[in-house]
Amino acid sequence: MEKVALKDSGYRLKKAKILHTKKMTANEKFFEIALRENSPLDHEPGQFIMVSLPGIGEVPISVCSSPVKRDSFDLCVRAVGKVTRSLHKLKAGDEIDIRGPYGKGFPIRILEGNDLLIIAGGLGIAPLRSLITYILDNRRDFGKVHILFGCKEPKEMLFGDELEDWNKRTDLHYACTVDRADPDWAGNVGVITTLIPGVDIDPIRTFAAVVGPPIMYNFVIKELLAKGIPENQILLSFERNMKCGNGKCGRCQIQNLYVCQDGPVFHYERIKNLSEAF
Amino acid sequence: MKKPKVGIFDFACCEGCQLQIANMGEDVLSVLGSIDVLEWREVMSEKWGKKLDIAIIEGSITDPHAVKRIKQIRKKAKILIAIGSCATIGGVNGMKNNFGLDDIRKYVYGDSYRFFPTELTKAVHQVVKVDYFVHGCPMYIPEFVALIKAALQGIPYYPPDYPVCVECKLNENVCMYDRQVTCLGPVTRAGCNSWCINNGNICYGCRGMVSNPNEKGAQDVLAKYNIPMELILNKMNMYNKCRELT
Amino acid sequence: MEDMQYVILKKERFNDFISRLSKMQKLIAPVSKGYNNFAFEEVSSGSDIALKYIPTVLPLKKFFMPQRETLLEFKMAKGADAEAVVELEPMTIFGAHTCDLAGIQCLNMVFSERPKDYNYLTRKNRITLIGLECNEYCDEYASCHLVNASFPGGGYDLFFTDLGDYFIVHVKTQIGDEIVDVTGFFEKADVSHMNDLERLRDHKRKVFSNEVPIESKKLPELFDKSFRARVWKDLDERCLACGNCTNVCPSCYCFDIRDELDLSLKNGVRFRIWDSCQLEPFARVAGGINFRKERSARQRHRYYRKFRYSVDRFSRFFCTGCGRCTRTCMAGISLKETLNELIKESEDRVWKKWL
Amino acid sequence: MKKNVNINVEYITRVEGHGNIVINVKDGKLETCRLDIVEAPRFFEGMLRGRSVFEAQHITSRICGICACGHTLASIQAAEDALGIIPTEQTTKLRKLLLDLEMLDSHILHIYVLVAPDLLGVKSFVPLIQTHGEVVRRALRMKKTCNDLCDILVGRHVHPISAIVGGFTKLPRLKDIDAMLNMLISIRHDMDETVELAATLKFPEFERDTEYVALVSDDAEYPLLMGDIGSTDGVRMHKKEYRKITNEFVVPHSSAKHTKLSRESYAVGALARFNLNAEKLHPKAKQIASAVGLKPKCINPFLNTVAQLVESVHCLEHATGILEDLKNNPLNYDEEIVVGLNEQRRIPVRAGNGVGAVEVPRGVLFHNYHTDENGAITNANCIIPTNQNTANIEHDMMKLVPEILDKSEEEITLAVEMLVRSYDPCISCSTHLMNVKFVK
Numbered sequence A: 001m002e003k004v005a006l007k008d009s010g011y012r013l014k015k016a017k018i019l020h021t022k023k024m025t026a027n028e029k030f031f032e033i034a035l036r037e038n039s040p041l042d043h044e045p046g047q048f049i050m051v052s053l054p055g056i057g058e059v060p061i062s063v064c065s066s067p068v069k070r071d072s073f074d075l076c077v078r079a080v081g082k083v084t085r086s087l088h089k090l091k092a093g094d095e096i097d098i099r100g101p102y103g104k105g106f107p108i109r110i111l112e113g114n115d116l117l118i119i120a121g122g123l124g125i126a127p128l129r130s131l132i133t134y135i136l137d138n139r140r141d142f143g144k145v146h147i148l149f150g151c152k153e154p155k156e157m158l159f160g161d162e163l164e165d166w167n168k169r170t171d172l173h174y175a176c177t178v179d180r181a182d183p184d185w186a187g188n189v190g191v192i193t194t195l196i197p198g199v200d201i202d203p204i205r206t207f208a209a210v211v212g213p214p215i216m217y218n219f220v221i222k223e224l225l226a227k228g229i230p231e232n233q234i235l236l237s238f239e240r241n242m243k244c245g246n247g248k249c250g251r252c253q254i255q256n257l258y259v260c261q262d263g264p265v266f267h268y269e270r271i272k273n274l275s276e277a278f
Numbered sequence B: 001m002k003k004p005k006v007g008i009f010d011f012a013c014c015e016g017c018q019l020q021i022a023n024m025g026e027d028v029l030s031v032l033g034s035i036d037v038l039e040w041r042e043v044m045s046e047k048w049g050k051k052l053d054i055a056i057i058e059g060s061i062t063d064p065h066a067v068k069r070i071k072q073i074r075k076k077a078k079i080l081i082a083i084g085s086c087a088t089i090g091g092v093n094g095m096k097n098n099f100g101l102d103d104i105r106k107y108v109y110g111d112s113y114r115f116f117p118t119e120l121t122k123a124v125h126q127v128v129k130v131d132y133f134v135h136g137c138p139m140y141i142p143e144f145v146a147l148i149k150a151a152l153q154g155i156p157y158y159p160p161d162y163p164v165c166v167e168c169k170l171n172e173n174v175c176m177y178d179r180q181v182t183c184l185g186p187v188t189r190a191g192c193n194s195w196c197i198n199n200g201n202i203c204y205g206c207r208g209m210v211s212n213p214n215e216k217g218a219q220d221v222l223a224k225y226n227i228p229m230e231l232i233l234n235k236m237n238m239y240n241k242c243r244e245l246t
Numbered sequence C: 001m002e003d004m005q006y007v008i009l010k011k012e013r014f015n016d017f018i019s020r021l022s023k024m025q026k027l028i029a030p031v032s033k034g035y036n037n038f039a040f041e042e043v044s045s046g047s048d049i050a051l052k053y054i055p056t057v058l059p060l061k062k063f064f065m066p067q068r069e070t071l072l073e074f075k076m077a078k079g080a081d082a083e084a085v086v087e088l089e090p091m092t093i094f095g096a097h098t099c100d101l102a103g104i105q106c107l108n109m110v111f112s113e114r115p116k117d118y119n120y121l122t123r124k125n126r127i128t129l130i131g132l133e134c135n136e137y138c139d140e141y142a143s144c145h146l147v148n149a150s151f152p153g154g155g156y157d158l159f160f161t162d163l164g165d166y167f168i169v170h171v172k173t174q175i176g177d178e179i180v181d182v183t184g185f186f187e188k189a190d191v192s193h194m195n196d197l198e199r200l201r202d203h204k205r206k207v208f209s210n211e212v213p214i215e216s217k218k219l220p221e222l223f224d225k226s227f228r229a230r231v232w233k234d235l236d237e238r239c240l241a242c243g244n245c246t247n248v249c250p251s252c253y254c255f256d257i258r259d260e261l262d263l264s265l266k267n268g269v270r271f272r273i274w275d276s277c278q279l280e281p282f283a284r285v286a287g288g289i290n291f292r293k294e295r296s297a298r299q300r301h302r303y304y305r306k307f308r309y310s311v312d313r314f315s316r317f318f319c320t321g322c323g324r325c326t327r328t329c330m331a332g333i334s335l336k337e338t339l340n341e342l343i344k345e346s347e348d349r350v351w352k353k354w355l
Numbered sequence D: 001m002k003k004n005v006n007i008n009v010e011y012i013t014r015v016e017g018h019g020n021i022v023i024n025v026k027d028g029k030l031e032t033c034r035l036d037i038v039e040a041p042r043f044f045e046g047m048l049r050g051r052s053v054f055e056a057q058h059i060t061s062r063i064c065g066i067c068a069c070g071h072t073l074a075s076i077q078a079a080e081d082a083l084g085i086i087p088t089e090q091t092t093k094l095r096k097l098l099l100d101l102e103m104l105d106s107h108i109l110h111i112y113v114l115v116a117p118d119l120l121g122v123k124s125f126v127p128l129i130q131t132h133g134e135v136v137r138r139a140l141r142m143k144k145t146c147n148d149l150c151d152i153l154v155g156r157h158v159h160p161i162s163a164i165v166g167g168f169t170k171l172p173r174l175k176d177i178d179a180m181l182n183m184l185i186s187i188r189h190d191m192d193e194t195v196e197l198a199a200t201l202k203f204p205e206f207e208r209d210t211e212y213v214a215l216v217s218d219d220a221e222y223p224l225l226m227g228d229i230g231s232t233d234g235v236r237m238h239k240k241e242y243r244k245i246t247n248e249f250v251v252p253h254s255s256a257k258h259t260k261l262s263r264e265s266y267a268v269g270a271l272a273r274f275n276l277n278a279e280k281l282h283p284k285a286k287q288i289a290s291a292v293g294l295k296p297k298c299i300n301p302f303l304n305t306v307a308q309l310v311e312s313v314h315c316l317e318h319a320t321g322i323l324e325d326l327k328n329n330p331l332n333y334d335e336e337i338v339v340g341l342n343e344q345r346r347i348p349v350r351a352g353n354g355v356g357a358v359e360v361p362r363g364v365l366f367h368n369y370h371t372d373e374n375g376a377i378t379n380a381n382c383i384i385p386t387n388q389n390t391a392n393i394e395h396d397m398m399k400l401v402p403e404i405l406d407k408s409e410e411e412i413t414l415a416v417e418m419l420v421r422s423y424d425p426c427i428s429c430s431t432h433l434m435n436v437k438f439v440k
């Protein structure tokens, strides 16, 4: 058996350097990362990359910064297992390897000129942050923007500073809620669906972008349809087990779709009949 | 990196898994190059008795003294690794639980049975927390090596949670069911590279069952071969009797 | 029929041909393992080969996408780049039945779809494929005719048909042509040979009938109606989730990717290894949710990947009719029975509408 | 000199299993001198009841990982005896090969890893990695080779897979036989060096006249797999009468039973075999025995290690001979069997009572099963070499301790520990207590 170098391999890694890290909550950590020579990642909002720690493994992680920021990009990682816990041990100056970006992100060209209702549950804020920051970087290109954010407890709130900023901005509408309050919490309490009826939108020109834990989708979609948003204007991003990112390994398959290539962002219309999707 | 301090301890078992370590040959030296073995009664006279980074445990917990000893070891050790079926699932020692404790003591020791206290056989994790499992009777060296590496890297090792058949097929064995004999491969956790079947024997289930076995399906399959249910259960219980304790 | 070229190989020269072939590069062919089991293994003489065989335990995919295959080599030292690699071994495979050739065609499509998989494609280019016609039906488990894989449909360099005293050989590619030239045991086929071949094919058309009462072009439609069919529940009770059916399937290609370090913890490799959608952890994500937790969902997924999804994606069935999944399943789950159940159930539904 | 000595060794190290030594000398008088077997009892005989005799070898192999192949062979012999199966010539040949490999493996382990540290004055083989790197590497190399040989022959050394009642489930192919032969040849040189090393070691001088028990036979082969039971006191019996040899009795301080024959105790093991069968050893082994000055009847228990060395050479040569023979007389692969639980009744079963008596590294091992007409075990009994040796070890200690009372307590402890270790006791084995009549 000979082993020869393979130039075109879909598994080739790119070296990247951690510029900066920040502990966000007990389980989530923020990473700012630059490729060699600070070359741009060239991703679309909503796309993900495969993050590699050779010798440990590789995991899909959404890019959570706007492509407008070209020298570096951001990740927000929740420590759950082998690779993610090991990632949490890294600090500024350490190296990681990446592949990608992969998949289909949010269809920016279609969203431009329209109103947006962005709904994030928990860690779902990570992929949406790339969309939100992109919109803020190009605020003139979009219509009205609503952001709804929900998480279990106040202490699990990610990107707190930025949420503050969004809250203060006059060119967008922001609301958040927690499932369980703590004594310092003065805001809304309740699941995220409770926020939806109160948003004032023109359903015909509104696109909804929803990312959150699997159980959230059914409820949120019901509310959105009730509000009259057409099915092809609801965008969802899915999480599945993934190994290759190239639409081959089969793990992320939802019926005949591969989340890694056909998604992770889907139009609700396209997947509503896939019973394995929800 | 400082070398982790390691102790190897045995409870009721055949000590075959420790022997598997010696059977690694000169690779043992590579392993010993990255760890400091401070206590290993079977091959060393040195005793340590202080804090350890890794305690490797072989054997099942079968008497009150053992319960005390394993708890002491757990307190001293940052990471506890259970090796071999006796430690990970109770293994053959569990067959004892098929009998009344006094009955079996009398059978073996006659009138003097009172000198020999015993308890229901338990796997190590049924007494103290276990961080890593190396299943198998005996453990499969490549898996032990993989696990030691994971422990040194500080990452989890997940034993396969699919049946031996997977590996058996990859080895392109003629299935035992094609040879008209019953094999426990379909319900047994893989990771041994279908060791027994590669050598023409059936799987005895030494690695324990997969986490969500279709037991009814398996019993149907076994029953197809007209062997009494009792024998089938007996067969599954050879290694897996301790599953009943929780 | 201009570009078609037929030659013949007399039986008495077969062993010489095989010996010669095995000296050119590694030669793989079906051999008997006892208990009516066969495997593709390395051979060096014609007598090693089982010319009459039913599909091997593992299909040819084991050479095209090895069970374990290194993708990257790396050093743990800081700044060291991982190197992408492919493991190659040139070989000739003799004796592939039409179902297995179809299997390789399926894999070719999967790995050529963008993003292309160059590990597979590079390796594939080093493998010479020689087909062998099945004159008779293998056994009751096969269903190759249903999925149009019972007659040669390309995908080979040479294709052998046993016509008694001689083989007639279809030369399809330049590589095939070279083998014929270099070994020098072949003769030109004449009209009588072609007539013999036609007779055999006529015979086959009679023997190979459709085993499942449905036209193959109606299969996708059947599956469109069957997502909630009862039969999946039944499979749930019987399937042991052992993954045998997918491991032996010529067109199943799911894999896992893992890393491994050497004992010094300094060098490592990333490799891929066969995996199966039938196994419990396959679709489980970090949060513990398993998107196909039920065995019924996993079994259904397997069938849909063979008869429905692949039709959308690649305009062909991914079942080659080899019958391996049925032969190997100790729970006795049979592909043909499942299809029959689905048909029956859908007919029942039609009836119910009328009543 | 009147002296008080109080020795209490908890968990003797470098032996298989858990044993304690208790010695108590008061005013120069030996009051207590005990080898306590404190291994947690595992009740194998009890657990075997009701199980298929076709599982017996699988289960009893788990009595001991070190001599798993020995237990396997004794168990198979007992089961076949009960079922009335006579193994084919080919099967017997391969079993002898397996036993040679087992002996070699175990002796190497014992000589290098368990005994050598004492004689080189260190606590374990771990420091030897620094001081005697080459010796350690050689030991590991030889150990691994034996292990790999067993891998080829029976799937693995610890708990062999393919050796079962009725024969073998997998037979080595020609290329396997070639590979095994090459492996054996490759360790010949290591074996020579082992002999050289052993020649330099100094063993304590101590003697006590002892009755030695081992298999004996009338043919010219050094009996390991088959034979009658004989003793240096002139006893000879058929294996079925093993209970008359072992005469087990229970002592409260030990979870292993004790045995005796013509005297208060007897010894089994390499030295016993040597003392009874030295003239049947391979010429090369004989040559080595005479070179190191070992001759029968040797009554220094410390020299058991030397007898093991001599046997290692014998087994290496004997195994090589079998493999060479297999090269010229190819195996009949039709003898490969698939039995499983014998649910297909491929092997006829009957009610019976069978005994296996096999020389395993530490001495003669007995398995005895009663089966019912379905082939299920109704009664099981295993008598392990170490059980047979324990009483003898205690009697050796009783003679040894007074002879060295002038030494320091540490030195006495070390001497006694070395004595125990020289028997190569396998304590995990010895706690399989059996269903026997107690000698009152």
Ligand SMILES: Cc1cc2nc3c(=O)[nH]c(=O)nc-3n(C[C@H](O)[C@H](O)[C@H](O)COP(=O)(O)OP(=O)(O)OC[C@H]3O[C@@H](n4cnc5c(N)ncnc54)[C@H](O)[C@@H]3O)c2cc1C
Pocket (backbone or CB within 6 Å): A048, A057, A058, A059, A060, A061, A062, A063, A076, A077, A078, A079, A080, A081, A082, A083, A084, A085, A123, A126, A127, A238, A239, A240, A241, A242, A264, B158, B159, B160, B161, C281, C285, C286, C287, C288
């Ligand atoms: C498109 C996409 C985008 C994503 N974006 C992000 C993101 O931005 N941020 C983020 O944090 N995550 C994201 N994820 C999720 C992330 O990929 C997973 O959390 C990650 O793959 C977990 O890998 P790990 O190696 O750390 O965990 P693993 O070691 O694989 O373990 C995960 C969990 O599963 C259990 N487990 C795994 N295997 C086994 C086994 N064999 N047996 C028993 N238990 C087992 C572990 O105990 C643990 O609880 C994304 C996923 C996708 C698909």
Ligand code: SF4
Pocket (backbone or CB within 6 Å): B164, B165, B166, B168, B169, B173, B174, B175, B176, B177, B183, B184, B185, B186, B194, B197, B203, C244, C330
């Ligand atoms: S032999 Fe046993 S392990 Fe192998 S496929 Fe058959 S049932 Fe599974």
Ligand code: SF4
Pocket (backbone or CB within 6 Å): B136, B137, B164, B188, B189, B192, B193, B194, B195, B196, B197, B202, B203, B204, B205, B206, B207
């Ligand atoms: S095949 Fe079965 S019995 Fe044999 S080692 Fe593997 S899990 Fe254990």
Ligand code: SF4
Pocket (backbone or CB within 6 Å): C238, C239, C240, C241, C242, C243, C244, C245, C246, C278, C325, C328, C329, C330, C331, C332, C333
């Ligand atoms: S081979 Fe049979 S039992 Fe095994 S996963 Fe496939 S269908 Fe289920």
